[in-house]
Each structure stands twice: as C-alpha cells, then as structure tokens.
Amino acid sequence: xxxxxxxxxxxxxxxxxxxxxxxxxxxxxxxxxxxxxxxxxxxxxxxxxxxxxxxxxxxxxxxxxxxxxxxxxxxxxxxxxxxxxxxxxxxxxxxxxxxxxxxxxxxxxxxxxxxxxxxxxxxxxxxxxxxxxxxxxxxxxxxxxxxxxxxxxxxxxxxxxxxxxxxxxxxxxxxxxxxxxxxxxxxxxxxxxxxxxxxxxxxxxxxxxxxxxxxxxxxxxxxxxxxxxxxxxxxxxxx
Numbered sequence: 001x002x003x004x005x006x007x008x009x010x011x012x013x014x015x016x017x018x019x020x021x022x023x024x025x026x027x028x029x030x031x032x033x034x035x036x037x038x039x040x041x042x043x044x045x046x047x048x049x050x051x052x053x054x055x056x057x058x059x060x061x062x063x064x065x066x067x068x069x070x071x072x073x074x075x076x077x078x079x080x081x082x083x084x085x086x087x088x089x090x091x092x093x094x095x096x097x098x099x100x101x102x103x104x105x106x107x108x109x110x111x112x113x114x115x116x117x118x119x120x121x122x123x124x125x126x127x128x129x130x131x132x133x134x135x136x137x138x139x140x141x142x143x144x145x146x147x148x149x150x151x152x153x154x155x156x157x158x159x160x161x162x163x164x165x166x167x168x169x170x171x172x173x174x175x176x177x178x179x180x181x182x183x184x185x186x187x188x189x190x191x192x193x194x195x196x197x198x199x200x201x202x203x204x205x206x207x208x209x210x211x212x213x214x215x216x217x218x219x220x221x222x223x224x225x226x227x228x229x230x231x232x233x234x235x236x237x238x239x
Contacts, residue, residue, distance in 0.1 A: 002033045003104055004083030008073035009091045010041040017050050019091055024056040026097040031104075034058055039077035042067035071175070071182025078163065078172045087116075087162040095160050096205040103162050106200050114167040114195035117153045117187070118160030123201035152191075153199060156183050160202050167195055176231065181224035188228060192236070 005027060009016060020038070027034045036056075040048045040063035048063055062080045064072075074088050085107050089095060095118065107116055157180070163171075171193070177185045190197055 001085065001108075002035070002083040003027075003031055004035050004037060004078075004081035004086040005100060006037045006039060006074065006077035006081060006086060006088040007091050008039045008041060008070050008077065008088065009043065009047050010067060010070070010073065011043050011045045012047045012091045013043075013045040013050055015092060016047050017054065019093055020051050020054055020056060020059065022093065022097060024054075024059060026100065027058065030101050035060060035082060037062060037077045037081060039063070039073040039080075041070065041073035069178035069182070070180060071185075072178040074182065075172045075175055075178075078168060081165075081169075084165055085162060086165060086168055087160075090159040092206055094204050094206050095202045099160060099202055103160065103200060106198065107162050107164060110196075110198055112196045113198045114164050115187070115190050115197045116162040117155065117197060117199050118158040118202035119153070119155035119199045120158060120202060120204065121154035122199060123203045151184065151187055153187060153197065155199075156187060158202060161186075167193075171195075177224050177228060179220060179224060181221040181228065184221070184225055185228045188232060192232060 005023065007019070007023070012019070016038075020036075023036055027036060036059045038048070038051050038059065038061045040061060042063070042065055044067075048061055051059065051061055060080075062076050064076065077088065078086055085104055087100065087103050089100070099118070103116055103118070107113055161183070163169075167190075171186055171189045174189060175182060175185050187197065
C-alpha cells in the first residue's frame with residue numbers, strides 16, 4: 001500500500017526546511033512506499049525553493065502562482081496524490097509526527113472508512129498548552145460553526161485529516177471552497193454520499209500563533225457554509 005502525506009504551505013520559509021527534513025526522516029523510518037507532497041499556496045517567500053533545494057527522496061512539490069487559500073492548497077495536493085490513503089497535516093507539525101502513523105493505521109483498521117477527521121475534542125489532552133482565552137475562543141468558534149454547519153463531527157477544523165482513494169479524489173474534484181471552510185465542504189460532501197467518516201483523537205504538541213482571525217474568519221466561514229449548502233441543494237435537485 002502506498003501512503004501520501006500532504007503539507008499545505010504559505011510563506012513558511014522560517015520553518016519549512018526543518019519540517020521537510022523531519023517528515024522525510026520519519027516517513028523513511030516508518031514506511032516503505034510513500035510520498036510527501038508540499039503544496040505551495042502562492043507563497044511570496046522562497047518556501048518552494050527551500051524544499052526543492054533539499055533534494056529529499058519521495059518528496060514532490062505542487063504549486064500555483066497566486067495565493068488562494070488553504071483549501072485550494074490541500075485540494076491541489078490531494079488531486080495530485082498517488083497513495084491509496086492520503087493524509088494532510090499542517091506545515092508547523094502542530095500534532096507532531098507520531099500521529100501520522102496512528103492516522104494511517106486507523107484508516108487501515110477500518111476499510112469502510114473513507115475519511116478520518118482528527119479531533120482535539122475527544123483527546124484528554126487535546127487542548128493542553130492552550131491559554132484559557134484561546135481554548136475558550138477555539139471551542140466557541142467550533143460550536144458556532146457546528147451549529148450553523150449542522151455537522152456531526154466534534155472538531156471539523158482540525159488540521160489533520162485522511163482519505164481513502166478513489167473516494168477522496170472524487171470528493172475533492174467537486175469542491176469549490178478555497179478558504180478555511182473547505183473542511184466543511186469536504187465533510188458535507190462525504191456525508192451527502194453517505195461515505196463513512198471516523199474521528200481520531202489528536203492533541204497539539206507544537207504551539208504557534210494561529211493564523212485564524214476568530215471574528216473575521218468566522219463570518220467569512222459562515223458565508224462560505226451558506227454557499228456550500230446552497231450549492232449542494234442545487235446539485236441534489238439536478239440528480
């Protein structure tokens with residue numbers, strides 16, 4: 001079985017060399033058939049060149065010129081992936097590296113699962129290291145999105161997810177959202193197809209300042225969620 005690990009990146013020149021080397025070493029020590037795909041979201045720095053200069057085995061780079069959003073970066077990576085199970089996680093390795101093998105093994109153990117969603121909410125130490133304010137903001141943010149989105153999963157925005165092919169590629173080929181709400185679209189489309197989604201407990205081990213603006217991005221995501229729901233209703237009526 002081949003495994004694909006996808007890393008979206010945007011202006012990550014300060015950390016991307018260490019990330020690439022860490023992942024290359026980890027994957028080489030734990031898997032025999034794998035690929036690592038760095039998906040550049042129109043970075044304005046030299047993130048892409050840094051990864052390329054390392055000439056690491058089994059590492060590929062996919063990119064486009066104009067910054068569009070994390071959703072497009074993840075989608076571009078997954079549509080170019082060749083693995084039977086494909087996973088994406090963040091460039092800062094917020095959830096560490098051990099979670100990679102855990103996620104792939106969880107997917108292997110449940111052949112009916114088409115998608116795995118990492119969840120901080122079901123891990124006993126899922127929010128360890130968060131300040132009280134950030135923890136409250138994060139949970140409130142997820143609650144608002146869950147209510148408006150109507151999702152059953154406990155942590156839709158966790159930057160750690162995996163998919164089984166060909167279903168993953170099928171779903172991502174239909175997706176339209178480029179911003180942070182892309183997770184919602186993927187989950188809603190999976191649910192609409194009645195594909196099995198499982199959750200896996202994860203916790204953050206590497207903390208850095210979030211790129212999410214709670215107020216600004218919440219309103220943008222709510223707008224995107226309404227757009228997604230409208231689009232899915234339209235598609236449902238057309239079939």
